[in-house]
Amino acid sequence: MRRITTIEFDGAGKRAIDNAKGRVVVTIVVFSLCFGVISARLIDLGLLSGMAQASTQGPADGGRTARADIIDRNGVLLATDLRTVSAYAKPSAIRHPEIAAARLASVLPGLSAADLEKKLRSSSSFVWVERKLTPAEHAAVIRLGIPGVDFRTEIERVYPHGNLAAHLIGYTNVDGVGKGGTERYFDARLKKDGAGGKPLQLAMDVRVQHVLRHEIQMAMEDFRALGGTGLIVDVNTGEIVAMASLPDFNPNEPGALIKKPAYMNRASHAVYEMGSTYKAFTMAMALEHNIADLEDGYDATNPIRVARFTINDDHPKARWLSMPEIFMYSSNIGSAKMALEAGGDLQQDFLRSLGQLDKPEVQLHEVGAPMTPTVWRDINTMTIAFGHGVAVSGLQLAAGFAAITNGGIKRPLTVLRADPAFPPGGTRVVSEATSRKMQALLRLVVEKGTGRKADAKGYLVGGKTGTAEKSGVGGYRRKALLSSFISVFPVTDPRYVVWVLMDEPKGNASTYGFSSGGWTAAPVVKRVIERAAPLLGVMPSDDETHPLVPAMLPLIQPELRS
Amino acid sequence: MRGVTVVTLIMLIAVSYGLYRLKYTVEAQRNHVTAIENQIETDKRAIKVLRAEWAYLTRPQRLEDLSKDFMTLEPLRAGQISNLEDIPERPAEILPEEDAADRTEVSEVAP
Numbered sequence: 053m054r055r056i057t058t059i060e061f062d063g064a065g066k067r068a069i070d071n072a073k074g075r076v077v078v079t080i081v082v083f084s085l086c087f088g089v090i091s092a093r094l095i096d097l098g099l100l101s102g103m104a105q106a107s108t109q110g111p112a113d114g115g116r117t118a119r120a121d122i123i124d125r126n127g128v129l130l131a132t133d134l135r136t137v138s139a140y141a142k143p144s145a146i147r148h149p150e151i152a153a154a155r156l157a158s159v160l161p162g163l164s165a166a167d168l169e170k171k172l173r174s175s176s177s178f179v180w181v182e183r184k185l186t187p188a189e190h191a192a193v194i195r196l197g198i199p200g201v202d203f204r205t206e207i208e209r210v211y212p213h214g215n216l217a218a219h220l221i222g223y224t225n226v227d228g229v230g231k232g233g234t235e236r237y238f239d240a241r242l243k244k245d246g247a248g249g250k251p252l253q254l255a256m257d258v259r260v261q262h263v264l265r266h267e268i269q270m271a272m273e274d275f276r277a278l279g280g281t282g283l284i285v286d287v288n289t290g291e292i293v294a295m296a297s298l299p300d301f302n303p304n305e306p307g308a309l310i311k312k313p314a315y316m317n318r319a320s321h322a323v324y325e326m327g328s329t330y331k332a333f334t335m336a337m338a339l340e341h342n343i344a345d346l347e348d349g350y351d352a353t354n355p356i357r358v359a360r361f362t363i364n365d366d367h368p369k370a371r372w373l374s375m376p377e378i379f380m381y382s383s384n385i386g387s388a389k390m391a392l393e394a395g396g397d398l399q400q401d402f403l404r405s406l407g408q409l410d411k412p413e414v415q416l417h418e419v420g421a422p423m424t425p426t427v428w429r430d431i432n433t434m435t436i437a438f439g440h441g442v443a444v445s446g447l448q449l450a451a452g453f454a455a456i457t458n459g460g461i462k463r464p465l466t467v468l469r470a471d472p473a474f475p476p477g478g479t480r481v482v483s484e485a486t487s488r489k490m491q492a493l494l495r496l497v498v499e500k501g502t503g504r505k506a507d508a509k510g511y512l513v514g515g516k517t518g519t520a521e522k523s524g525v526g527g528y529r530r531k532a533l534l535s536s537f538i539s540v541f542p543v544t545d546p547r548y549v550v551w552v553l554m555d556e557p558k559g560n561a562s563t564y565g566f567s568s569g570g571w572t573a574a575p576v577v578k579r580v581i582e583r584a585a586p587l588l589g590v591m592p593s594d595d596e597t598h599p600l601v602p603a604m605l606p607l608i609q610p611e612l613r614s
Numbered sequence: 615m616r617g618v619t620v621v622t623l624i625m626l627i628a629v630s631y632g633l634y635r636l637k638y639t640v641e642a643q644r645n646h647v648t649a650i651e652n653q654i655e656t657d658k659r660a661i662k663v664l665r666a667e668w669a670y671l672t673r674p675q676r677l678e679d680l681s682k683d684f685m686t687l688e689p690l691r692a693g694q695i696s697n698l699e700d701i702p703e704r705p706a707e708i709l710p711e712e713d714a715a716d717r718t719e720v721s722e723v724a725p
Contacts, residue, residue, distance in 0.1 A: 098637065128669055129665050132665070134662060135659065210666055212669035213669065216673070258674060261674075262673075262678075263674075266678075510692025586695065
């Protein structure tokens, strides 16, 4: 390096050099800034912006909210969001409407070529060819390659099983909002989890559901009934394994729901006066609170007259009846006297503990509240003893019935699959001893009483028939019956409650004109248990009866026949 | 001085080249990932459709009808179900040696 010697200038010369220096500095700064900005922008464009572009995702699906799937207890799909493809055409772009219509009709079996041709010749700028194509139809239309025919995709809620469990699963409207059943009750959860989220698993088993629905449907046709309903409930977990309500509807066509009767869930929303099935509760109350034991009985010689009412027996024996006989022959008089001895207060407390007097908590939108008397007089106590004067839903009846037969524990019913590792808690409503006696009494009804037609061999069915007259204007209608059967199997170690109710069945030749619960509903329960028990993993048993039944037989008088 | 400048220039070119190469590689990888993601999305949609179709085709009512039409099966009866423990052990003396020989022959004919 050379040593720089500072040269001093004076006067005008020094000023000129100072000026020049200043200009050079300014120029350097300005150019540096310019190049700096250009470099920064280059780096930005070259390295950063390009990246940002690559990370953009595909467009989101439509405007409708995505919902999580619903599956059954074995993982079978019950409801899902699918993109469905609809074909439309622009008539102005179609050159040969006749050929196009014929070709489209050849791959879309639901269409008539003539109608389609008319549409394609119309002057409108947009016509639907066919909505909701199946994947195979979609592919076939693409393969035709007709110019002017195009597709539009939409997200739809699809229920592959159609009518099968329409009331339980529910349905959604076109905006994807739950409008019934679990779809409505769990609307927020299904939306929050979205289409890819954790599916909602129900306790229902589609196979068992099919058995129940199918058998009720066939019985409805046989007996020309207005409707039918049924439930299968796990007595140890409260899980609703099947819930059928007929007539039903197809949730894939929510627009067709204007017909109200089909929309009504008869198992959960409708409340019925259950009739004689309620005697099981009266009997359990009497046994539990030591009102009467099995050896005791009541005189059923004469009908009871209270004010303007007369309480009569449908199968009058006109004598003193033991407790097992009262239950077996379904004596109204005996049950009424039993309840009267217990008193209205005890009856109310007992029925409340069984969940009969309050609206049950079940995860469905349609849950009916029971109808109970405003003033609980003695006449109410007596009629309620045999199931008239209180109207409850099938859910309530099944839950109460499960409690008195499963060893005495009342559990809330649930539509969701319960975790086997965490059995749901419950409250004790009757002792185990009472529950055992009830099991034997229910078995007796099926072995020797009004429920013989429900005896599914090998599955030890215990149950109680119920035949209630529907209330109409000015009293009860003798010919309009609600015939039902509630059962539990296997009765020695109950697993499932099966309840079936037929709305206004008409007797036919095979029932000798009878339309009561023992003739119409009991055979349905038998067939349901025979078909569903293997699916539910219940092993058939070699036992013929409940261990307590032999001890009861001496209490039953053999009928004298002429 | 000139040497330093030349070296710096070469290094600058090398670094720029390397940087842009890296950038394009990353971009290609990203496109690849996007393509795979799209493929996964398409497959997921197809799986959903197939699951729905499977549920539709295995409706209990349909299976029952098909079984009635094409098979001779009947609904299961309780008497047809038994435990393995209920089947008695085969007593040894019932199986003579000739019989055993016959069995082997049969199994050879029909494997």
